[in-house]
Amino acid sequence: MAKQERAVRTRETLIRCAAETFDREGFTVASLTTISTQAGVSNGALHFHFASKAALADAVEDVALLRLRAVTGKASPDGSSHLQHLVDVTHGLTRELLGDTVLRAGFKLSGDPARPCRTDLRGYWQGWVEQVVARAVAEGELHPEAAPEGAVTAVVGATVGFEVLGAQDASWLEPRTVTRFLELLLPSLAAQELRKEIRAEGTGQ
Amino acid sequence: MAKQERAVRTRETLIRCAAETFDREGFTVASLTTISTQAGVSNGALHFHFASKAALADAVEDVALLRLRAVTGKASPDGSSHLQHLVDVTHGLTRELLGDTVLRAGFKLSGDPARPCRTDLRGYWQGWVEQVVARAVAEGELHPEAAPEGAVTAVVGATVGFEVLGAQDASWLEPRTVTRFLELLLPSLAAQELRKEIRAEGTGQ
Numbered sequence A, B: 001m002a003k004q005e006r007a008v009r010t011r012e013t014l015i016r017c018a019a020e021t022f023d024r025e026g027f028t029v030a031s032l033t034t035i036s037t038q039a040g041v042s043n044g045a046l047h048f049h050f051a052s053k054a055a056l057a058d059a060v061e062d063v064a065l066l067r068l069r070a071v072t073g074k075a076s077p078d079g080s081s082h083l084q085h086l087v088d089v090t091h092g093l094t095r096e097l098l099g100d101t102v103l104r105a106g107f108k109l110s111g112d113p114a115r116p117c118r119t120d121l122r123g124y125w126q127g128w129v130e131q132v133v134a135r136a137v138a139e140g141e142l143h144p145e146a147a148p149e150g151a152v153t154a155v156v157g158a159t160v161g162f163e164v165l166g167a168q169d170a171s172w173l174e175p176r177t178v179t180r181f182l183e184l185l186l187p188s189l190a191a192q193e194l195r196k197e198i199r200a201e202g203t204g205q
Helices: A003-025 A032-039 A043-049 A053-072 A082-099 A101-110 A121-138 A148-166 A175-189 B003-025 B032-039 B043-049 B053-072 B082-099 B101-110 B121-138 B148-166 B175-189
Strands: none
Touching: A003 A032, A003 A043, A003 A053, A003 A101, A032 A043, A032 A053, A053 A082, A053 A101, A053 A121, A082 A101, A082 A121, A082 A148, A082 A175, A101 A121, A101 A148, A121 A148, A148 A175, A148 B148, A148 B175, A175 B148, A175 B175, B003 B032, B003 B043, B003 B053, B003 B101, B032 B043, B032 B053, B053 B082, B053 B101, B053 B121, B082 B101, B082 B121, B082 B148, B082 B175, B101 B121, B121 B148, B148 B175
């Protein structure tokens, strides 16, 4: 393996092991020794890649943001509504939070009062939900009595709740939890003619 | 002031100042010196009351649980439904989270991975919501298509989300945020004949 390729792999391993440690112990408690041991590298090698624990946490947040963008950037099936897209991406986010330690750790780091608010994954998620809801409004997809701000409040509030509760009990991030929530929300959210078309369990995209 | 009364007041002040410090800085970063300085007592006086930072955090969680119980224990107006009671208490919780640092810090401590799960305020809240939803089901208050588990998921998920998001942006805990969420939820949740009676903004109880 070329030297550069090895360095890239070591960096990726360190970010993954840091995410696992931050996710399990929290940023403040996590030690660099735990991370380097878990990654199977020396402390010196860790410091070659990352000057400090804060720099390592920044890297975790950066990778988490890329992964969140990959989730929100996924296309929905041709011709499906913006509300179906919102449903699909909400399922995509909770599915990734369940399986992807880097994304989960990134969300936690973003909300940690001991860290400067730098990447703000929850803020990025809120901004994305606001955009999709605005597009749904423009296309007449919302129920006439539904307030767009209410839709954003409900989806962002509940997903952040699932994220936080899921850290101690993974069932909060399971598809059936999210489906149940969306089944209650959609009748008030979607225009009547659209409601029966939208699948609360997602289209699997 | 009698010596015993002074000791009780000092203890209360220490718990309040600890809650403020934990709420602002997180449990791990918070120092006992910051807390004793803010409380205007010596380190020795602090250690007379609390053997460790963990003991102080336990005391904050205990007081927070008492206050949560006071919120969930409030009666609703005579003759009002269980769903109206759920709405009223949800508003009561977010209102207290906005104004009561001890309750807010208690919720954070309960969810902190650096602390043993001892009091579990979020779990207590979930248990209470489950009880009220079960009573609403028994009285035929739920919409025939609403799943009781969905109601619990939505209310607990969203309120925990509001709690966490509210730590950085207080508008998530404002009454209008909670009202907007409940306005979207109630049409799917409540039996049709009950829906028009329930006030999403609460009865002010």
